[in-house]
Amino acid sequence: MNIAVLPGDGIGPEIIKQALRVLDVLHKEGLEMTFTEAPLGGQAYDQFGHPYPEFTQKVCREADAVLLGAVGGPQYDTLDRPLRPERGLLAIRKDLGLFANLRPAVLFPELANASTLKPEVVAGLDIMIVRELTGDVYFGQPRGMRTNEQGVREGFNTMIYSEPEVRRIAHVAFQIAMKRQKKLCSVDKANVLETTEFWKEIVIDVAKEYPEVELSHMYVDNAAMQLIRNPKQFDVMVTGNIFGDILSDEASMLTGSIGMLASASLNESKKGLYEPSHGSAPDIAGKNLANPIATILSAAMMLRYSFDNEAAATRIENAVKKVLAAGYRTGDIYEEGTKRVSCSEMGDQIVAAM
Amino acid sequence: MNIAVLPGDGIGPEIIKQALRVLDVLHKEGLEMTFTEAPLGGQAYDQFGHPYPEFTQKVCREADAVLLGAVGGPQYDTLDRPLRPERGLLAIRKDLGLFANLRPAVLFPELANASTLKPEVVAGLDIMIVRELTGDVYFGQPRGMRTNEQGVREGFNTMIYSEPEVRRIAHVAFQIAMKRQKKLCSVDKANVLETTEFWKEIVIDVAKEYPEVELSHMYVDNAAMQLIRNPKQFDVMVTGNIFGDILSDEASMLTGSIGMLASASLNESKKGLYEPSHGSAPDIAGKNLANPIATILSAAMMLRYSFDNEAAATRIENAVKKVLAAGYRTGDIYEEGTKRVSCSEMGDQIVAAM
Numbered sequence: 001m002n003i004a005v006l007p008g009d010g011i012g013p014e015i016i017k018q019a020l021r022v023l024d025v026l027h028k029e030g031l032e033m034t035f036t037e038a039p040l041g042g043q044a045y046d047q048f049g050h051p052y053p054e055f056t057q058k059v060c061r062e063a064d065a066v067l068l069g070a071v072g073g074p075q076y077d078t079l080d081r082p083l084r085p086e087r088g089l090l091a092i093r094k095d096l097g098l099f100a101n102l103r104p105a106v107l108f109p110e111l112a113n114a115s116t117l118k119p120e121v122v123a124g125l126d127i128m129i130v131r132e133l134t135g136d137v138y139f140g141q142p143r144g145m146r147t148n149e150q151g152v153r154e155g156f157n158t159m160i161y162s163e164p165e166v167r168r169i170a171h172v173a174f175q176i177a178m179k180r181q182k183k184l185c186s187v188d189k190a191n192v193l194e195t196t197e198f199w200k201e202i203v204i205d206v207a208k209e210y211p212e213v214e215l216s217h218m219y220v221d222n223a224a225m226q227l228i229r230n231p232k233q234f235d236v237m238v239t240g241n242i243f244g245d246i247l248s249d250e251a252s253m254l255t256g257s258i259g260m261l262a263s264a265s266l267n268e269s270k271k272g273l274y275e276p277s278h279g280s281a282p283d284i285a286g287k288n289l290a291n292p293i294a295t296i297l298s299a300a301m302m303l304r305y306s307f308d309n310e311a312a313a314t315r316i317e318n319a320v321k322k323v324l325a326a327g328y329r330t331g332d333i334y335e336e337g338t339k340r341v342s343c344s345e346m347g348d349q350i351v352a353a354m
Numbered sequence: 355m356n357i358a359v360l361p362g363d364g365i366g367p368e369i370i371k372q373a374l375r376v377l378d379v380l381h382k383e384g385l386e387m388t389f390t391e392a393p394l395g396g397q398a399y400d401q402f403g404h405p406y407p408e409f410t411q412k413v414c415r416e417a418d419a420v421l422l423g424a425v426g427g428p429q430y431d432t433l434d435r436p437l438r439p440e441r442g443l444l445a446i447r448k449d450l451g452l453f454a455n456l457r458p459a460v461l462f463p464e465l466a467n468a469s470t471l472k473p474e475v476v477a478g479l480d481i482m483i484v485r486e487l488t489g490d491v492y493f494g495q496p497r498g499m500r501t502n503e504q505g506v507r508e509g510f511n512t513m514i515y516s517e518p519e520v521r522r523i524a525h526v527a528f529q530i531a532m533k534r535q536k537k538l539c540s541v542d543k544a545n546v547l548e549t550t551e552f553w554k555e556i557v558i559d560v561a562k563e564y565p566e567v568e569l570s571h572m573y574v575d576n577a578a579m580q581l582i583r584n585p586k587q588f589d590v591m592v593t594g595n596i597f598g599d600i601l602s603d604e605a606s607m608l609t610g611s612i613g614m615l616a617s618a619s620l621n622e623s624k625k626g627l628y629e630p631s632h633g634s635a636p637d638i639a640g641k642n643l644a645n646p647i648a649t650i651l652s653a654a655m656m657l658r659y660s661f662d663n664e665a666a667a668t669r670i671e672n673a674v675k676k677v678l679a680a681g682y683r684t685g686d687i688y689e690e691g692t693k694r695v696s697c698s699e700m701g702d703q704i705v706a707a708m
């Protein structure tokens with residue numbers, strides 16, 4: 001198992017370090033893994049003048065999986081857009097064909113208080129959002145800014161989905177639903193946008209191959225409401241790139257502890273990029289204050305989805321649960337009566353619990 | 355003052371009836387108003403075979419303001435898309451040039467419990483979302499479904515904003531901010547979409563004319579999170595049509611009582627369409643159970659924005675507050691210890707409180 005490790009910017013390096021320590025426990029026990037480090041985002045711009053340089057492309061293309069910290073920081077905000085850290089993220093997704101973004105929004109019982117929603121509304125929350133990641137208005141052509149024939153300046157993008165793009169993400173979503181509560185909600189704006197009317201048609205067609213899954217459809221505006229009104233009605237949600245960007249962030253904030261949430265972005269052959277759902281938190285970078293759990297759980301997802309090692313994945317997840325149950329908390333999830341620890345101490349505890 | 359009244363579908367007619375009773379109080383006291391009824395949505399399809407028929411176009415074009423109930427119902431879900439009720443809504447917006455959609459998300463102190471968010475997070479919530487309503491991917495050309503040169507089927511739309519479109523909505527938003535807490539947050543996805551990068555540039559330019567307003571920018575995914583994490587950080591938000599559709603629904607659900615929320619859609623000469631933020635609720639239609647308050651508050655917005663009659667608007671709003679304080683509640687906002695009333699009884703109470 002060949003793993004590309006991209007620490008990235010901000011708190012990226014420190015959280016990645018803890019995830020590697022946890023993986024190292026398995027490595028020492030005999031699980032074969034090789035790690036190759038490469039830069040992405042601002043870190044890559046500093047070294048190579050590009051947020052996804054050739055060196056990193058090569059390392060990632062040759063790897064079986066990619067483990068990423070986070071990218072971005074205020075010092076890069078004045079760069080030309082094509083050179084900014086997040087463009088590195090978009091480029092690696094497209095380059096590796098990572099079309100299926102899995103973003104779980106799970107409430108850890110110990111952290112129920114962290115949510116701004118009432119406990120009875122979010123207790124037991126466990127939603128899996130499947131977001132298409134390499135299509136839609138993110139990548140559609142034509143795009144840009146121009147002066148039109150009337151001499152008026154305008155900005156424009158193209159929202160677009162092809163049948164194979166929708167089919168493959170629908171299959172991923174149905175397959176995930178089969179392993180969960182067998183409920184899938186496809187989110188669209190089919191009453192207004194042909195792109196998503198088309199999306200809906202294809203999803204309905206793919207559904208025929210999964211008769212056990214209960215498929216529903218919801219408009220994106222209603223989905224944004226329902227996530228707040230009654231989030232536990234959802235099991236798996238599937239949607240396009242831009243709606244998925246918005247809804248997955250909304251859903252993760254329902255838990256109140258985004259420092260706990262992992263994500264996976266998969267291609268057609270199980271290769272995946274694994275990263276925490278949170279950002280690079282430049283304000284606390286380098287201070288050993290960050291919460292490494294989302295990254296550690298991302299490593300668990302890597303073992304599950306790219307290496308089919310359910311046992312190792314579960315073992316990491318159980319170690320995290322044990323440490324939470326024992327009362328250890330980084331600053332972002334700290335509350336009175338619990339034990340406040342640093343990023344590396346949280347790593348210590350999880351390694352010990354393994 | 356010439357008012358076009360469009361009862362629409364579902365609970366539309368019954369909630370409009372109560373709003374008209376409230377306006378009639380002012381009429382009897384001498385406020386000049388004439389009302390012309392016309393159908394929209396499913397009701398219009400039934401009568402004229404089109405959701406925005408010529409008759410309604412004529413009535414609305416000649417009116418100074420339009421008061422709408424709601425459109426839509428399951429019996430129209432199998433119609434060809436261009437004939438469905440919501441297309442009537444899109445058509446009237448475009449036809450009348452109603453580019454500025456104002457959607458307040460206000461928590462009434464008496465209804466604080468209705469929110470799924472913790473009271474301390476939403477107490478005192480008062481956000482105004484300014485949504486551009488006649489541009490963006492909703493109306494952009496080209497759009498449709500096609501088989502491309504590779505023989506692959508695809509659905510596509512065009513996200514697009516021109517400089518004048520962004521300028522005029524930005525002015526509306528800054529002017530509203532000037533009358534409130536002077537804080538404006540412009541929501542975009544400028545890190546990915548040129549359309550919204552362009553949007554952001556123009557907003558920054560318009561800001562020069564409003565030096566007193568504190569302007570901030572937020573990515574749409576972060577905005578969807580921040581609305582849940584700490585909604586009270588917002589005063590006025592301005593964004594495009596599709597992001598506004600999603601965020602305004604999300605924001606209104608924070609209050610837990612969407613039956614209370616009004617909206618206005620204005621053109622360049624103060625003509626406006628006023629409607630409740632909620633839908634046509636076919637399940638309770640005709641049962642005298644609906645909450646007429648959002649429609650009554652929409653009538654108040656009409657007096658304020660289209661007829662510059664702040665006194666009359668405030669009088670209606672105060673009557674609503676009084677009735678809430680006295681404990682009257684329709685079913686959607688009922689809780690133990692309050693007095694449950696029907697739609698028409700709620701109308702009675704508000705008329706009496708006027």
Ligand SMILES: CC(C)[C@H](C(=O)O)[C@@H](O)C(=O)O
Pocket residue numbers: 086087089090245545546575
């Ligand atoms: C940084 C940005 C380009 C990215 C996206 O919009 O996809 C981020 O918001 C995410 O969700 O991973």
Ligand SMILES: CC(C)[C@H](C(=O)O)[C@@H](O)C(=O)O
Pocket residue numbers: 191192221440441443444599
């Ligand atoms: C019914 C639909 C076309 C409409 C929209 O998307 O604009 C509705 O959701 C709204 O927000 O008024």
